Amino acid sequence: MSDPAPTVDQPQAINQPPATSRTERDERQALHDLSKSKNANKLSMHVRVYSPFREYYDGPAFSISAENGTGPFDILPKHHNFISLLMPCDLVLRTVSKGDQKIRISGGIMHVKADEVIVFLDV
Secondary structure (H helix, E strand, O other): OOOOOOOOOOOOOOOOOOOOOHHHHHHHHHHHHHHHOOOHHHHOEEEEEEEOOEEEEEEEEEEEEEEEOOEEEEEOOOOOOEEEEEOOEEEEEEEOOOEEEEEEEOOEEEEEEOOEEEEEEOO
16 A cells, blocks of 8 residues: 655655754854854954964854863853963864864963953963
């Protein structure tokens, strides 16, 4: 016995991409929407990550995550002035244009002031 032909009201799968979880789709869509919005710069801060011989990142980011002597922490736009010694960890930048970027660090100094974050590594 053959299946009846689909009617207009029945959904059909045509060249569907691989299934992803709802949270992954929501995160991707939110990142896309924020990066394209005119207010993206108001929701981001300028981040510069560099060492004496290399610049790792210089541009806008929604957040930056690292670890200091008291544990992991996040920096978001409008954060209070802050300075900290960083422990060895994965520095995670949530950038406006490139998504999440991880940089493995062996230590450094982070300075936050007026939506400007400077991370100096290898000190």
